[in-house]
Amino acid sequence: MTDNKQFKELDYAYLITLFLILVGSAIVQATASYGVVPNDPYYYFQRHLFSIGTGLVLFAVIAMINYRDYRNYSRLIYVGMFLMLVLVLVPGIGSVRNNARSWFVLGPLTLQPAEFAKVLFIVLFADFLDKRKNHLENLWQLIPCFIFLAIPVGLVLMQPDMGTSLVFFAITFFMLFAAGANPKILFGLLVLGLGSVILLLFMHYQMGLPLPLEDYQLMRFTVFLDPYNDGKGGLGAGYNIIQSLIAIGSGGLYGKGFLQGTQSQSNFLPYHHTDFVFAVIGEEFGFIGSILVLVFFLFLMYRALMIARKSLDLYGAVIISGVVGMMFFHILESAGMAMGVMPITGIPFPILSSGGSSMWSNMAALGLIISVDLHKKTIRF
Numbered sequence: 001m002t003d004n005k006q007f008k009e010l011d012y013a014y015l016i017t018l019f020l021i022l023v024g025s026a027i028v029q030a031t032a033s034y035g036v037v038p039n040d041p042y043y044y045f046q047r048h049l050f051s052i053g054t055g056l057v058l059f060a061v062i063a064m065i066n067y068r069d070y071r072n073y074s075r076l077i078y079v080g081m082f083l084m085l086v087l088v089l090v091p092g093i094g095s096v097r098n099n100a101r102s103w104f105v106l107g108p109l110t111l112q113p114a115e116f117a118k119v120l121f122i123v124l125f126a127d128f129l130d131k132r133k134n135h136l137e138n139l140w141q142l143i144p145c146f147i148f149l150a151i152p153v154g155l156v157l158m159q160p161d162m163g164t165s166l167v168f169f170a171i172t173f174f175m176l177f178a179a180g181a182n183p184k185i186l187f188g189l190l191v192l193g194l195g196s197v198i199l200l201l202f203m204h205y206q207m208g209l210p211l212p213l214e215d216y217q218l219m220r221f222t223v224f225l226d227p228y229n230d231g232k233g234g235l236g237a238g239y240n241i242i243q244s245l246i247a248i249g250s251g252g253l254y255g256k257g258f259l260q261g262t263q264s265q266s267n268f269l270p271y272h273h274t275d276f277v278f279a280v281i282g283e284e285f286g287f288i289g290s291i292l293v294l295v296f297f298l299f300l301m302y303r304a305l306m307i308a309r310k311s312l313d314l315y316g317a318v319i320i321s322g323v324v325g326m327m328f329f330h331i332l333e334s335a336g337m338a339m340g341v342m343p344i345t346g347i348p349f350p351i352l353s354s355g356g357s358s359m360w361s362n363m364a365a366l367g368l369i370i371s372v373d374l375h376k377k378t379i380r381f
Contacts, residue, residue, distance in 0.1 A: 011373055014303035018366060021296050022052055025351045031259050032280040033273035033354055044273050044354050051356045055363035062367030066375045067316060070123045081120040084113035085155035094159075098346070099216070102159045112357035114156050114164045119365045121152055122171060122322035129179040130315040136181040145176060162217065163345030167329050169193075174325025178308070178318045220344045227340065237344070240276065243269040244338045248282035248290075255286030273354045275346050278338040290335075297331055297350070304366075307373045316372035323365040 026049060033044030070077065088094035088104060095103040095110070104111045128148055135141050149172050156165045176186055201222065203209035211218065219237040223230050227238030227245075234242050247263035250256070261283035263269040272280050282290045301324045308320035327350050334349040336342030348358045 006374055009373075010370065011303055011307050014300065014307065014369070014373075017296060017300045017303060021300065021351055022056075024293065024296070026052065027258075028277060028281060028352050029273060029354055031261070031284055032264060032277050034259060035265060035267065036273055047356070048354050048359075051354075051359040054356075055359045058360055059363040059367040059370070062364050063370035063374060065371060067123075067319060067368060067371040068313075068375070071127050071315070074124060074127050077120055078124055081117050081124070081152065082155075085117055085152060088113050089155070089158055099214075100159045100161050102161050109356065112355075114159070114161055115357040115361040116364075117152055117156070118164070118167060118171065118326055119361050119368070121168065122175070122319055122326070122365065123368070125149075125172065125175055126315050126318040126322060129175060129318055130313075133179060133314055136176065136179060138182065139185055142176070142181060142185065145172070145181075160217070161346075162221070163333070163347040166333070166345065167326060167347065170329035171322045171325045174328070175318050175322045178321035179314065222343065224337070224340055224343055240270050240344060241337075241340045244276050244279040245340050247272075247276075247279040248339060251283040251286045251290075253287050255282070255284045255289055258284060260284060274348055275334070275344075275353070276338050277349050277353045278335045281352075282338070293352070294331070294335070297327070301327060304369050307369055310376060311372050312376050316376065320369050320372055323369055326365060327362070 026045075029048040030042075030045050033048065034041050037043040089101055091101075093104070094101040095105045097103055097110075102112055102114060104113060125145075125148060129136070129145070132141070132144075136145070149168060153165045153168045156168065173186055173190065177183060200209065200211060201218075204211050204218070216237070219230060223237045224241055227241040228234040230236035230238035232238075243263055247261060247269050250262070256262070259265060261280060263283055264272040264280045269276055269279055278290070278293075281293055285292075304320050304324050308317040308324075311317040311320070330347055330350045333342050333345055333347045334353070337344055337347070348355055350362045351359065
């Protein structure tokens with residue numbers, strides 16, 4: 001149960017920042033999605049408003065539920081997550097889009113189960129880590145954590161969805177750090193992982209080492225290094241990055257203005273209302289607008305971490321760390337992808353990109369943070 005005092009002690013700076021981001025999201029989509037459907041220029045904008053509205057309802061419901069209650073249903077939640085990720089792989093149940101069987105089509109709605117699986121994983125992994133607190137000091141003690149991670153990541157890779165699988169890794173490292181895992185081991189594993197990827201790619205291109213990836217997947221993952229060297233003179237896998245760089249560069253300091261971006265409004269820039277929405281911000285609102293967007297998100301994550309500090313249990317603090325890790329990686333990858341400094345993974349920008357599954361999963365995750373803040377003093381013994 002909650003009382004008026006708990007509502008008064010809520011982090012309203014967090015709530016106000018989120019509200020402003022949602023307003024900004026509507027403005028961005030009003031221009032980013034304009035004209036994507038020629039006969040209905042506001043088609044995706046209207047869908048985005050629907051996603052925001054339903055997302056706010058989900059946010060409120062999740063916020064009101066005591067986050068500790070989820071621990072009583074851990075097995076059921078795990079089964080639900082597992083079934084979602086398995087069923088989407090079944091032909092006739094899961095739908096293929098962009099070469100990945102990642103979607104459920106339910107009438108006019110399309111749902112991406114991997115988006116929701118990230119939030120369920122955060123809740124489950126927080127409980128897993130809380131039961132192992134003070135036992136995360138060495139590599140041997142961390143092995144069960146990575147086995148726990150391997151199952152959802154393996155199922156997501158089978159779709160295949162490399163971008164979302166990387167998000168799971170980011171979530172895991174943030175949560176392990178918050179749970180008190182040895183930072184030296186975590187840093188060593190991170191360096192080892194990145195080094196292994198670089199070495200495998202080098203051996204593949206220089207020595208012909210076979211990799212369990214299709215050629216188009218490898219090209220998408222590496223083409224950011226030289227988008228004109230995509231085998232088609234920049235008209236293949238590098239085309240999106242080139243158009244994104246043109247859009248951001250042409251925006252200058254102040255941008256071209258609302259609905260005035262040539263690359264986005266003329267549809268030269270593909271996926272400009274989803275994957276490359278940050279390029280639209282750079283083109284139409286300029287460097288200042290882009291920095292302002294990033295500042296708002298950074299402040300939202302900062303307030304979330306302040307809520308984690310006030311949490312009276314490790315479980316709540318680790319949940320928040322997982323949400324922050326998820327958002328941080330999405331922002332880093334999506335913005336970096338648009339600027340040509342990160343691989344093309346198709347990861348959406350949180351809240352700003354069009355897409356119901358992305359919006360709902362993010363709003364549910366952000367609702368968990370308020371749940372921790374709202375119920376931090378209702379300790380159960």
